[in-house]
């Protein structure tokens with residue numbers, strides 16, 4: 417199998433399961449999972465310059481300006497140059513995709529196609545552990561103890577932008593902005609779309625696809 421470092425992106429609307437799928441890929445293949453939303457929330461908590469600027473956008477469910485998120489992501493990617501990585505939530509506009517093009521050639525783009533109603537239901541049941549970005553869902557993957565993170569025992573919170581009004585705005589904005597990005601990757605032949613209402617059903621196909629590019633951490637081959 418090729419020893420080239422994998423450069424992959426997962427695209428999909430809010431609540432489509434990008435975070436969940438990326439978490440599984442990262443664990444199965446030992447890839448670095450880089451989530452734009454997670455970096456922004458970390459900056460907000462740290463009250464950094466970026467965080468102060470980004471806060472108002474996140475609270476309203478709006479996209480952060482391209483130059484802000486691009487500089488955050490470029491800084492993170494620079495630190496991970498020698499590792500396989502997987503981007504979650506970036507690029508989300510054509511301008512961001514063009515910025516990414518300037519630093520790498522993508523090998524793989526995974527596009528999650530999930531019906532609107534499913535997305536609305538999922539987001540309202542989502543809880544996160546803010547420090548780690550771990551994601552729970554009260555129906556799909558509840559924590560062992562209600563409202564508590566399994567690993568640290570710290571309280572879980574519901575994101576401001578998972579409230580119903582912000583969710584509707586986010587879904588609409590996503591559609592508009594993502595269309596040209598999806599078209600771009602389709603035209604390059606790197607786009608792989610997966611449709612369905614359940615991450616567990618989509619996951620085996622995603623696993624097979626990623627296996628064709630990188631070796632699983634726990635495969636018999638690797639042991």
Ligand SMILES: Nc1nc2c(ncn2[C@H]2C[C@H](O)[C@@H](COP(=O)(O)OP(=O)(O)OP(=O)(O)O)O2)c(=O)[nH]1
Pocket residue numbers: 428429430431432433434435436437453505538539541542543551552553554555556613614615616
């Ligand atoms: N019921 C159900 N819930 C799921 C399924 N897959 C993921 N979820 C849950 C986990 C979360 O609470 C919520 C959204 O999943 P993620 O946080 O992984 O989605 P994504 O990263 O795309 O959302 P984001 O962009 O951060 O808003 O849905 C599924 O197949 N069924």
Ligand SMILES: Nc1ncnc2c1ncn2[C@@H]1O[C@H](COP(=O)(O)OP(=O)(O)O)[C@@H](O)[C@H]1O
Pocket residue numbers: 429430431452453454456473474477478479480481482485504505506507508509512577586
């Ligand atoms: N690539 C990006 N471009 C602009 N804004 C972003 C980007 N990634 C994240 N954000 C901001 O952070 C918020 C949370 O992002 P994320 O955790 O990926 O969740 P979601 O997919 O539900 O919007 C977004 O609603 C947006 O305000």
